[in-house]
Amino acid sequence: MTTPNQANNPLHGITLEAIVSALFEHYGWDGLADHIPVNCFINDPSIKSSLKFLRKTPWARDKVEALYLAMIRRKS
Numbered sequence: 590m591t592t593p594n595q596a597n598n599p600l601h602g603i604t605l606e607a608i609v610s611a612l613f614e615h616y617g618w619d620g621l622a623d624h625i626p627v628n629c630f631i632n633d634p635s636i637k638s639s640l641k642f643l644r645k646t647p648w649a650r651d652k653v654e655a656l657y658l659a660m661i662r663r664k665s
Contacts, residue, residue: 599661600654608657609639615660625652 595601622630629642
C-alpha cells in the first residue's frame with residue numbers, strides 16, 4: 590500500500606509546534622486570541638498548552654492551520 594502524495598499539501602513537513610510558534614511571533618497571543626478565540630490563546634497562553642489543546646481538538650487545529658496558510662500567503 591502506498592502513502593498519499595503530499596506534494597500539494599503546503600503543510601507537509603511542518604510541525605504543529607512550528608505553526609503555533611510562527612503564528613505567535615507574527616500575531617502575539619492577543620492577536621491569535623482575536624482570530625481564534627479559544628482558551629489556550631486567551632488564558633495564560635503558552636506554546637506547550639496550545640499544542641496540548643490543538644492536538645486534542647481537530648476543529649481548532651484546522652482553524653490554526655488555515656490562519657497559518659493565510660499568513661504565509663500574505664507574506665509571499
